[in-house]
Every structure is written in C-alpha cells, then in structure tokens.
Amino acid sequence: MAAESHASHAVDLAPVVILLGSAVLAVPLFKKIGFGSVLGYLAAGLVIGPFGFRVFTEPTAILHVAELGVVMFLFIIGLEMQPSRLWSMRKDIFGLGLAQVGICILLLSWVGVALGYSPQTSLVAGTGFVLTSTAIVMQMLQERGDLAKPRGQKMVSILLFEDLAIVPLLALVAFLAPGGGEVTLMERLQGVAIGLGCILGLVLAGRYLLNPVFRILAAARAREVMTAASLLLVLGAAWWMQLGGLSTAMGAFLAGVLLSESSYRHELEADIEPFRGILLGLFFLAVGMSLDLNVVLGNWEIIALSVIAFTLLKAAGVYGVARAFRANHREAVERTVLMTQGGEFAFVLYAAALAVGIIDPEGSAMLTAIIIVSMLMTPLFVLIHDRLMPEVEVDASGVETPADVRGTALLIGFGRFGQVVSQPLLARGYTITTIDNDPEMIRVAGQFGFKVWYGDGARLDILHAAGAHHASLVLVCVDDQAAATKIVELVRHEFPNALLLARAYDRDHGLELVKAGVDYPVRETFESALKFAHAALDRLGEPEDAITDALDEVRRRDEERFALQLTGGSFAGRELMFGNGGGAVPLNARKAEPDAEPGGG
Incomplete structure (x- = not known):
C-alpha cells in the first residue's frame, strides 16, 4: 500500500525528460548543418507536439510559462542599452534602423490587404516579418568573421533597433485590439495615467532603491540570495507593469535599462542568463508544438505566396535603405541576404495579437509557418550569395597598420x-x-x-x-x-x-x-x-x-x-x-x- 501511495504521488518525469532530450538532440544537429539553434527548437517542438508524436497535446500551457524567457531576454537587452553605447551608435540605430523598419512596415503591410485581410491584421502580420531573426543574423555574422567589421556593426545596430522596437510594437497590438470603441475617453485617459504612473514608479525604484538593496545583498556574500534577488527584480518589474495594464516585456526591458550603468549589471546578467536561455528555448519548443500542420497543408498556397511576397518586398526595402545610407552594392546585397527572413520576435508579436483577438488561431498558425519557412530559407540564400558573389581578397601589402590601436x-x-x-x-x-x-x-x-x-x-x-x-x-x-x-x-x-x-x-x-x-x-x-x-x-x-x-x-x-x-x-x-x-x-x-x-x- 505504501508503495502504491508513493507511486500515486510521484512526479511524472517522462515529459520533462522528453522535452529536454529533444532539445539536446535537435539543437546541436541543426547548428551543425547551419540552420541555427532557433530552428532546432522549433523542429523539436513540432516532432513531440500534437502534430508529431503527441507527447504534448496542450502546448499553450507550456507557452504561458515559457513566455518568461522572452521577458528575461528583454531584460538582458535592456542591460546592454547603456546610454553611452546608445549615444555612440545613435546614427545607425535610430537612423538606419528606424529607416529600415519604417520602410519595410509600409511595404509589407499591403500583403495582407492584397490577400483580403483587415488593415489591423495586415499591419500586425507585416510588422512581424519586418523583425529580423537576431539569433540567425548574429550567428552568421560571427561565423563569417564580420561581427566587428563596419558592415557587421551596421547590421547589429539595425538588430538593436528592432529589439527596442518590440516594446512599442507590443503596445501597438494592445491599442489595435478589438473592442477599443467600447472604452470611453475618460477610461482610456485613466489607463494611460496608470501606465505612466507605473513607469515612473519603476524609474524611481531603479534610481534610488535597487543599488542600495543589491549592495546589502552582495555584502552578505550568499550567491543563491543574489540569484533569487535577480529573478525577483525581473519578474517583479514585469508584474508591476502588468498591474498598470502594460506589457510585461516592457517592464523587464525598463528594469534592464535602469540597471545598465549599475555596478551589479554583470552579476545580474550572469545570474539571469541560464534561466533566460532555458526558458527562451522552451518558448521556441512551445511555438514549434503550436504549429498546426493541418492548417498549413490546408492553406499552403497562401503561405507560399505570402513567403514570396514578404521576402521580395523586405529585400527591396533592406536594399533600398542600405543604398540610401551610402552602402555600396556588395554590402547592400549581403545585408539583404542576411536580413530578409522573419525573426523570433514575430512569434511574440503574433502571440500577443492572438491573445487580444487581432488574429485567430488559424491565422496565427499560418503566420508562424511563414516565419519558419523564411528562416529555413536564409542559409540557402547565403549559400547562393557566396557562390555568386565570393569575398574579394584585398591586397594589404605595403599598407601600414595603426600603431596606437587600443585594446x-x-x-x-x-x-x-x-x-x-x-x-x-x-x-x-x-x-x-x-x-x-x-x-x-x-x-x-x-x-x-x-x-x-x-x-x-x-x-x-x-x-x-x-x-x-x-x-x-x-x-x-x-x-x-x-x-x-x-x-x-x-x-x-x-x-x-x-x-x-x-x-x-x-x-x-x-x-x-x-x-x-x-x-x-x-x-x-x-x-x-x-x-x-x-x-x-x-x-x-x-x-x-x-x-x-x-x-x-x-x-x-x-x-x-x-x-x-x-x-x-x-x-x-x-x-x-x-x-x-x-x-x-x-x-x-x-x-x-x-x-x-x-x-x-
């Protein structure tokens, strides 16, 4: 009887083992063949999800928990947004980045309208495709040795702006939500005031409270307490903004920005990073599970047409902006090839749009499939580009290198x-x-x-x-x-x-x-x-x-x-x-x- 009682209360570890095992197998395999870790997570989720081996039949339950990974990801981005760094890269971030995002939104928003969807749905669908995959582009820049070069830094600046843009874009999704006409002007003004009050409270707490608290915790020299405090900070900021009717992602991002110049920034980043990585991977696994293959097979013509239209229009926007900002033809083509796919933040945007009713579950599945297909095509585009436009070797003989380079x-x-x-x-x-x-x-x-x-x-x-x-x-x-x-x-x-x-x-x-x-x-x-x-x-x-x-x-x-x-x-x-x-x-x-x-x- 005791054994039966113990068995009845034992935790079922099989789903957890399968979840982790699928990621451990898929991610290294996909990275080895050049597709990146994000696609590895998505593929693993698809295999073990409702339309694969059906190990998990309710991916939304996992998705709700895994969204904390996105919250922590935005906190890490905020930590990297020191005012000094933003100022040194301001022209590329807020000039080049804003121009590319703005032009591409204008171009891509018409795809949905042409296919017969509402302007709100079309705007969200096009905007999601505008957001490039940071994971894919950064990985390829590193593999190609371009990360520290001027052309690579320009792409990094654009990615930084897109990471920043997700916060106002999530706010835009909430603004476009159906039922807005039922809200009175006074109620809307009250909601704005509460939101601004929450932002002000978070700013004041970050300015006057956080550093003294972390100084006390650091003096105790208890590492687990510092880790717990780091998690409390991120989740607390997200919850506080949620109370004000704003995005949890915005709360985490603002908390990161407020601590970007703090002496405890590196400690916070190191403590949050493992949780961020695991939960973000879990988020992509849940997205892969959520991909409805029946919807994809039933609407493959629209999906194929959308992938082609989105890719061509975004390529035109990226190339045109690059040339307008005085990039030569070779650099503009390379930037276009690397940045024409949709990105992981599109899943966040589409999930938010699904939650407020801008898109329905079928539309979310179609848009998710469009993004995944575009991400799968990127390595192929890069391979074709490198074959047709190989890197030109520059003769550096006789060129004197600067003697005062500061490491x-x-x-x-x-x-x-x-x-x-x-x-x-x-x-x-x-x-x-x-x-x-x-x-x-x-x-x-x-x-x-x-x-x-x-x-x-x-x-x-x-x-x-x-x-x-x-x-x-x-x-x-x-x-x-x-x-x-x-x-x-x-x-x-x-x-x-x-x-x-x-x-x-x-x-x-x-x-x-x-x-x-x-x-x-x-x-x-x-x-x-x-x-x-x-x-x-x-x-x-x-x-x-x-x-x-x-x-x-x-x-x-x-x-x-x-x-x-x-x-x-x-x-x-x-x-x-x-x-x-x-x-x-x-x-x-x-x-x-x-x-x-x-x-x-």
Missing part, C-alpha cells in the same frame, strides 16, 4: 594594487573593464569617478558577462592567493588567447601562477622592496651607478632562481617574462643557480 583590458580586483595598475593604462587611452566583489570598495571608487562592476572573477559566467572573451589583456590583481590561482586557471582554460598578468603574494605563489598559465607574475612586494633599498643606499651616499648595478644584480639572481625552480617542472620550453626591469629572457636560455631562499618575496 580592451579586464582588471579583476580594484584594491590598492589594482588601483595603481589601472592609472598608467587609462592615461595611455586603454579601455579597462574593472570588476570587484567588495560592495564598499565599489561605492567608494564611484565617489572618485571610477566605474567598478560587482562580480566574482572566479565565476566563468561573470567573466563572460564582463567581456573576457573580447579582452586582449586580463589583469588579476586580487589579494587572495587561492582566488588568484583559481582565476588564472579559469582564464587560461577558457580564454587561451588573452595575455594574462597576475599579482603574486611571494615566490611560491608566483611559481604556482606560472604553472597555472599566467604570462607574467608580479610579486607584490618585490619592486617596492628594491625601491626601498635604492632609497637606503642613496641616503648612505652611494653613487647612482653603484646603486643601479647592485639592484640589477639582485634582479638577475632572482630571475635565475625563479627560472631554476620553474624548470624543475614541465615548463622548460616555455618563453615567459620574469624580469622586473631586466628584460624578457626565454626560460630555456637562462643559466640558473641554486635557490637559497625558497620562500622569498
């Missing part, structure tokens, strides 16, 4: 050591991203004009959020030996191309750091002790040449002892710099003598 450095630990290290780099114009896990230090640094982000450098997700994968130089300046070693090992394993410098406590720690993969360890007291000795000899009346020779001899002997200890391991063939003013010497070229001070500074 990006990531500095971990902003204590006494890190503060001094940062100043010469900043003086020479280098960009430094600084993280520290001491909330009080971050607050004090902010009073002196330093921007320090909160985060633990020993966490891989924090390093990614802080841009370690883009940094050409990583400086580990923490004053905790164990933490420094852990960070060095993590950085060297995950970001092997970055130049890695680290602060060492003493000789033993320096050896440990080199074996962990650091390129240049600096013992924190060595140079200061030599400077101290210089001052002592100078005040004893020693000539400057004699002082310099004595200090150089100490450095030389120290380098030799360090090299000898290191070559006792497996690093004899590696060229590293150990000189503190003495110059770079390959380890395998050094003559070493026994070390009489194994634990020396």
